[in-house]
Amino acid sequence: MKIKKALTLSLLSIILLTQANAKEKIYKLKLATTWGSSAVPLINASKNLASYVEKMSNGRLLIRVDSANKHKSPFGVFDMVKAGSYDMAHTSSYFYKGKDINMMPFTTMPFALTAPELNAWFYHAGGLDLMKKVYSKHGILAYPGGNTGVQMGGWFKEEIKTLDDLKGLKMRIPGFAGEIMTKLGVLVTNIAPGDLYTSLERGTIDALEWVGPGMDIKMGFHKVANYYYTGWHEPGPDTQFYINKKKFNKLPKDLQMILEVAMKASSSDMYTYNYHLSGLAWSKMKKDYPSIQIKSFSKEIVKELKKENQKLITKIKSKNPLFNEIITSQENYLKQVRPWTIISDYLYIKENKLSKIQK
């Protein structure tokens, strides 16, 4: 009887222990970023994510972050997550418009939503559902991954006053914005990032678009171009976290939630960090190179950019009902939310934009 009791007790303990240990199983995910290891603050979104997740799960969920320096395929991360060779990625949806045009609007569209407006659209006006619809075809779950805020219109060696000044201008400006610029007569060229500074310095190109002060400063463009144009084409570009849907579904519910909340927190971190870095970099550029001038494109140019943007969008819409649905949703939301942006932040800054701050 003593043996039996002891054995029963032992057996029961082992069963309970096994249950407890099942929860302690360690899940490992591999994440590939489009960015290189030194692309601050883009790379930080994934680093923060990995750190949050590890600490919150007490080591049960581990994310290995491989930058493009390691996996060598910056724009291959979509395919890798789709195929399951990587579990996750951090990238931007619009890089894959060649694979599926519907992915483009989840990053940004010219003359469209700013960072807080885009976030509000994602979480409260159907944006996330539309993103789910587009990505589910590819077996991927996509989440907002951190916004860079307004991207600048680019660095120009000469001032651009009229539409004529754009004709024949050699400029590095990729993607959809490049297509629009082409319609205005710009000779859009593709140059490797490592050669951009020299190309601009030597006049191989007359202008280029990169990100904003926070990332531009390391490239040194402000040393060789005097005119910094304000943004129009990427008013609030968001990055995305991808996760292979099957891999996500295999995680226990608590780890799924840990991952989702950590993605939201690290997205917020990235936006805030880039805001800070841009302020810091811009104040340094202005101080070191006081000849830099901020310019906005003229009404004539903006009108033409908007016209060509609409033409291109209308063409894609006509062939593609889902693209039409996404763009219409964003356009309607813009009409609803922009008046608030104007009466809140815009008019506040208008009253407080002078250097005579607090005086």
Place this chain on the structure above:
Amino acid sequence: MKIKKALTLSLLSIILLTQANAKEKIYKLKLATTWGSSAVPLINASKNLASYVEKMSNGRLLIRVDSANKHKSPFGVFDMVKAGSYDMAHTSSYFYKGKDINMMPFTTMPFALTAPELNAWFYHAGGLDLMKKVYSKHGILAYPGGNTGVQMGGWFKEEIKTLDDLKGLKMRIPGFAGEIMTKLGVLVTNIAPGDLYTSLERGTIDALEWVGPGMDIKMGFHKVANYYYTGWHEPGPDTQFYINKKKFNKLPKDLQMILEVAMKASSSDMYTYNYHLSGLAWSKMKKDYPSIQIKSFSKEIVKELKKENQKLITKIKSKNPLFNEIITSQENYLKQVRPWTIISDYLYIKENKLSKIQK
């Protein structure tokens, strides 16, 4: 031997099981909000926090949210967390300027930082350290808890054109902004929220300040006042999560991290949700009451508001080195970051503020 082996095995299992179960201990925290249960979206910050934390911890960390309807002491939550009768709170730091003037700047200051600028200051320019310094005296850890974005200058029954129009004006505007308005000759009155609509309708008061369209619409002020003034006194007021430091230190490290990351995510949620609600409410107000006019105070009035604001701040600074340190830090950061806000969001919106969006 069999008995001994079985007993040893049993004992070992029990020890391991006890260790495993120690991790399964359930921690319960009580959180008191300054807001009532229907104060959307302020109340949502705590509700989201509780939901995230419960799911991420698999039920090991539970937060009970008591709104002011339950604990009956909206502005008593600071003392309750300090004393330990509540473990946590969600409130705004500036409500407690009477207890400790240094708490004020962590919410907002007139003519100072907007929501993204304040966040950048908190996380990258020493703001969090200064907040820690102030709150540690009270045994409380304070965290950014969600920003409302720019708060409007208020509803006015008559247009305010000159400084003379403010003299003798009866207005509900509490806190530091009320002190400034008093200097300009405004008769600042204190009226219970439930009586505000009737007071404005009947002319007991001529004007009042509340939050912004998202929260104002439920109060109905737009039905009885025609002039909606843009913001100046609360350009990006943040709320705060409080937690009693001793209680926080008793939590296991993983639950501490779960709590911190969930606070960050739910803060971001609150800002985004209020942005959406404000856009929605403002578009509805404009449609239903087309006579509403958006106004900004004249240069003459703004100049006077800034002057009196600076006078009050200088007075507090002179008596209080830590307040001086905090305000100087914010002022320096504003000078660094505001030029970026201007060349990014401000100039983008300037080019895209017309109703002829996308045309």
